[in-house]
Amino acid sequence: MSTSKKVVVIGGTGLVGSKAVAILRNAGHEAVAASSRNGINAFTGEGLQAALAGADAVIDVSNLMSFDEPVIRNFFATSSRNLTEAEKSAGVRHHVVLSIVGTSGLSGNPYVGGKQAQEEAVKASGQDYTIVRATQFYEFLDALADAYADGAGLKVPDIAFQPIAAADVAAALVKVALENPRNGIVDLAGPDRGAFAQVMRSYLAAKGDGRAVGVDASLGYFGAPVTATSLVPTGDFIQGRITLADWLRQQNNETKVEKS
Numbered sequence: 001m002s003t004s005k006k007v008v009v010i011g012g013t014g015l016v017g018s019k020a021v022a023i024l025r026n027a028g029h030e031a032v033a034a035s036s037r038n039g040i041n042a043f044t045g046e047g048l049q050a051a052l053a054g055a056d057a058v059i060d061v062s063n064l065m066s067f068d069e070p071v072i073r074n075f076f077a078t079s080s081r082n083l084t085e086a087e088k089s090a091g092v093r094h095h096v097v098l099s100i101v102g103t104s105g106l107s108g109n110p111y112v113g114g115k116q117a118q119e120e121a122v123k124a125s126g127q128d129y130t131i132v133r134a135t136q137f138y139e140f141l142d143a144l145a146d147a148y149a150d151g152a153g154l155k156v157p158d159i160a161f162q163p164i165a166a167a168d169v170a171a172a173l174v175k176v177a178l179e180n181p182r183n184g185i186v187d188l189a190g191p192d193r194g195a196f197a198q199v200m201r202s203y204l205a206a207k208g209d210g211r212a213v214g215v216d217a218s219l220g221y222f223g224a225p226v227t228a229t230s231l232v233p234t235g236d237f238i239q240g241r242i243t244l245a246d247w248l249r250q251q252n253n254e255t256k257v258e259k260s
Contacts, residue, residue, distance in 0.1 A: 002205055005056040006029070006057075007024050007029055007031050007056060007057045007058070007174075007209065008037060008051050008092075009024075009033055010034050010059075010060045010061065011034070011060065012033030013033055014036060014061060016098065016170050017061045019166060020059055020061070020170040022170075027061050027174075028180075032051055034051050035129040036230055037176055038111065042082055042083050047226070048083065049211070051087055056094065057093065057095075057177040057178065058095050059096045059097075059098075059173050060080070060093070060095065060096065062079055064076075065203065066111070067110045067111060067207075069110035069114065070078075072114030072117075073114045073116075076121070077114075077117040077118060077120070077121045079118075079119050081230065084127040087127050088127055094177060094180070095129040096130050096131075096132060097118060097119070097130075099115045099133045100112060101134060102137045102231050103116055104116075105224075105231060106224040108223050109220070111154060115198075130181055130182045130186060131186070132188055133187050134187075134189070135162050136231065138163050138166070138244060144156075145200060145260065148219075149211075153213060154200060154204075154211055154214065154216050155219060156213070156215060157220065157221060158191055158213075158216070158228070159228050160191040160196070161194060161195065161196040161199045162189040162192065162194075162232045162233070164189055164190035164242075165242040167238030168241060168242050169188060187236070188238045188240070189233050189237070189238075189239060190243070191241065192246070194243055200213045203244065206252075208234075252257040
């Protein structure tokens with residue numbers, strides 16, 4: 001009896017989605033890399049019925065980068081409603097969606113407000129689901145450095161930080177999708193926890209960036225007030241394997257290969 005599954009990855013051509021598709025295919029599963037590029041659009045509903053036919057699970061890592069809260073809330077909520085309705089019609093047993101650790105307490109951030117709307121739509125859908133909340137990705141540390149630039153250095157909030165590699169996020173999503181639905185939330189974080197400032201110092205130093213990193217306790221996170229543990233799990237969580245140091249070495253090696 002075949003143990004191969006069909007998994008549709010919404011946003012399957014993006015940073016995390018493409019990695020999830022590769023993991024699934026390498027393990028012998030059928031993975032559909034769904035995106036608007038190939039006529040599958042969760043927001044409009046285009047192509048969903050055909051894509052979901054015979055699927056066992058859906059992993060939703062679709063995204064819209066916007067800080068216009070009504071726009072982002074509408075995108076995530078509408079996409080989730082369309083997906084879960086199509087899944088129920090197709091007999092899909094498990095809806096897995098990627099969200100953000102700390103979503104419940106970061107409502108001042110417009111993007112997180114969109115993720116809250118997404119979570120609410122999934123919970124209310126009647127479809128079996130698992131919400132996987134991840135911490136910030138290593139891949140976005142450059143963007144964080146730019147966002148917290150202050151003169152010749154950086155000023156960051158006085159909070160804990162536990163970023164994770166996108167590859168570990170993809171692996172966790174695949175593992176969860178192939179398991180039974182939890183109809184609840186699981187947290188996901190990297191293997192190393194430290195002060196936000198120290199993580200950024202380590203990152204910048206490894207890149208040869210000499211900017212100093214200071215702390216300002218009055219700062220929030222992209223519009224949201226924060227506490228010491230706003231961006232890290234406070235209970236049980238799935239732990240990634242790739243440390244920041246290992247990830248940085250990998251990036252450095254890839255850069256050397258590209259230049260050779």
